[in-house]
Amino acid sequence: MSDLPDEIPTFDTAKFRQVLGHFPTGVVVVTAHGDDGPVGMAIGSFASLSLDPPQVLFCPARTSSSWPKIRAVGKFCVNVLAEDQEDVSRVFASKATDKFAEIGWRRSGNGSPLIEGVLAYIDCEIADVLDGGDHEIVVGRVQDLEVRHEGGPLVFFRGGYGRVTY
Numbered sequence: 001m002s003d004l005p006d007e008i009p010t011f012d013t014a015k016f017r018q019v020l021g022h023f024p025t026g027v028v029v030v031t032a033h034g035d036d037g038p039v040g041m042a043i044g045s046f047a048s049l050s051l052d053p054p055q056v057l058f059c060p061a062r063t064s065s066s067w068p069k070i071r072a073v074g075k076f077c078v079n080v081l082a083e084d085q086e087d088v089s090r091v092f093a094s095k096a097t098d099k100f101a102e103i104g105w106r107r108s109g110n111g112s113p114l115i116e117g118v119l120a121y122i123d124c125e126i127a128d129v130l131d132g133g134d135h136e137i138v139v140g141r142v143q144d145l146e147v148r149h150e151g152g153p154l155v156f157f158r159g160g161y162g163r164v165t166y
């Protein structure tokens, strides 16, 4: 006879995804420009963190191939996507080798790719990288920021894209 319970409780990851998917987020593309060219990834886990000092955060997965390249550069640009930029989000959520091939962009003040048509951008240098389980928590010190367009944001909710009515 064993003292072990009949069923070993396992964490329900599908339920975790389903429940957390009910929290809507905006979508940003975090970019950097390394020696090998521009890199970028779509991010929903972006947030404002601190006013003094001015800091923001995002959480890249440890499996991301773009994040180690961004980390090596030491600075990045947060591109806040507009409601008509779903195609841009899809490109930067992919594993495409040249995500910038069909994207209009120029260099921001800190040298990172600033994507055409974004609502706003925030240039940062990496201030800290903290443990976040299978993700990391990146704290960025804000260097420069600007609103580019007064439109509606791209929103991600329950696994799909949407817009805000306001």
Ligand SMILES: Cc1cc2nc3c(=O)[nH]c(=O)nc-3n(C[C@H](O)[C@H](O)[C@H](O)COP(=O)(O)O)c2cc1C
Residues within 6 Å of the ligand: 027, 040, 041, 042, 043, 044, 045, 046, 059, 060, 061, 062, 063, 064, 065, 066, 067, 089, 092, 093, 094, 095, 156
């Ligand atoms: C709306 C949306 C939000 C996302 N948010 C995150 C995120 O917060 N962290 C993350 O690591 N990946 C996130 N992803 C997935 C990454 O964009 C994707 O896995 C990554 O860019 C894959 O390419 P890489 O290997 O070049 O990093 C998100 C994707 C989408 C569509």
